[in-house]
Amino acid sequence: MSENCVEILGKKARQAEKFLNTVSQNLKNDALLSIADALVKNTEFILFENKKDVENAQANGISKAMCDRLALTSERIKGIADGVKKVADLPDPIGGADFMTKRPNGLVIAKRRVPLGVVGVIYEARPNVTVDTAVLCLKSSNAVILRGGKEAVNSNLALAKIMQDAISPLGFPDGTISLVPDTSRDSANAMMTANEYIDVLIPRGGASLINAVVKNATVPVIQTGVGNCHAYVDDECDFDMAVDIIVNAKTSRPSVCNALETVLINKNIDKSFYKKLEDALRAKNVEIRGCDECLKVFETAKKATEDDYKYEFLDYIIAVKIVDGMDEALAHIDKYGTKHSEVIITENYEKANKFLDSADAAAVYVNASTRFTDGGEFGLGAEIGISTQKMHARGPMGLNELTSYKYVVYGNGQIR
Structure with missing residues (x-):
């Protein structure tokens, strides 16, 4: 039939x-x-x-x-x-x-x-x-x-x-x-x-x-469609801007393919950033699942499994990993990403350009939410998909x- x-x-x-x-x-x-x-x-x-x-x-x-x-x-x-x-x-x-x-x-x-x-x-x-x-x-x-x-x-x-x-x-x-x-x-x-x-x-x-x-x-x-999207937070970034981008990309509509799923944080970032990010995510009822290092700096984080880095949550859950630097972040994205949307948050021009050149995705951002990967936002009118x-x-x-x-x-x- x-x-x-x-x-x-x-x-x-x-x-x-x-x-x-x-x-x-x-x-x-x-x-x-x-x-x-x-x-x-x-x-x-x-x-x-x-x-x-x-x-x-x-x-x-x-x-x-x-x-x-x-x-x-x-x-x-x-x-x-x-x-x-x-x-x-x-x-x-x-x-x-x-x-x-x-x-x-x-x-x-x-x-x-x-x-x-x-x-x-x-x-x-x-x-x-x-x-x-x-x-x-x-x-x-x-x-x-x-x-x-x-x-x-x-x-x-x-x-x-x-x-x-x-x-x-x-x-x-x-x-x-x-x-x-x-x-x-x-x-x-x-x-x-x-x-x-x-x-x-x-x-x-x-x-x-x-x-x-x-x-x-x-x-x-x-x-x-499949959007396992990442944000790499460089140690040279504006903390308030980074938090705003992450919260927007994760919580404005968590069930869509351009929502953020994983945050990768440079290990050299000032420790005050962790509390600022955790407080903002907690205010939106977002559950943090992190690596062993994350469990030391986030009070409410749960232990992440490999699947947490591999799949879309499409929910109020976010995976976090602390990395040595951009090279490790890019390697993580290359392993787990779906070539949808990736973002670097940094004030360093050279690092931004390296990320733009190296991240293999349909849309790569510097200091902006992945939620902009959308036909209307790109000036294309509606879209049939990403x-x-x-x-x-x-x-x-x-x-x-x-x-x-x-x-x-x-x-x-x-x-x-």
Whole structure:
């Protein structure tokens, strides 16, 4: 049944792809504005459906942080709608030429931006992803097949219906925005092997989901999401700034992939820093798990295991390790990091540049919170995910990352 459902949606998406290949920029923007208006107008319906998901999550013992990630409010819906309008204001990536050249034989060759085609996205508990993904795909002239997690199924069904209903009067086919209603593993597996209908598959969620898609998909995959993010606190840093950055990166939304998970502290730092950091984290109810040296300087720290340095907490927990210096910090990041976002906090210019050059991640910061790794914060509008690989796309994936290219060649009778 799941495979058949994906096949039906895939056929519709292929039909929509043909329409989207020739749709005008103005019509796409009109569709996006229609979606934004429809989201606001249907706020009560969205909240009603979202409440079902939140109550189910609470009944199933989902953590407070994950429930916050799932929950929608009137303000969040308005924010999502405002994000749609921002995407409408962005330049259209389709049709523009990356370069054009005229060969000695008179051929004019241009490299032109084109859609990927049909984009499949498998994701977990954040209903805003449903909207972000759909509008980015529409703006970049891609049809999209969405498959959310069971935790947000009611919210996702409502959002997908509202969006498709909003654009249908403008002539957009049903397959422009599709949502797989089946949240079983079977539907995910069907999408992973739907090469006839899906051109690229993007998993967005926790490590187990992403690893399953990467290992099992025959459809080309863009790997995104897992964010075991680190902050290296140099001994030459502003203590207040360091504490502010760490607290913000850990606690502003601990359940998202750009949240901070591990702090690495230079052993030569003044001992007063430890109390300042511990007091600030304790005020936010953050549990510290640290190395043996940490247990000597933090009053409330618990002994960290290797797994504490290896995995995302996505919760009010942070791992801490005291290191000899930047080289040990970089070695730790290289061993445990997921190539998402890393930050150095220092007043030393040379150390900052060394860290920028040496840390292997999609986003590397000096003296700023990792929470800025986000399409909106980078000026890309909404994002479809944070790519942690190096091929095709890396970092926040906005409109340009949802395109490919083809060469168009103009001649006047040339033969070879």
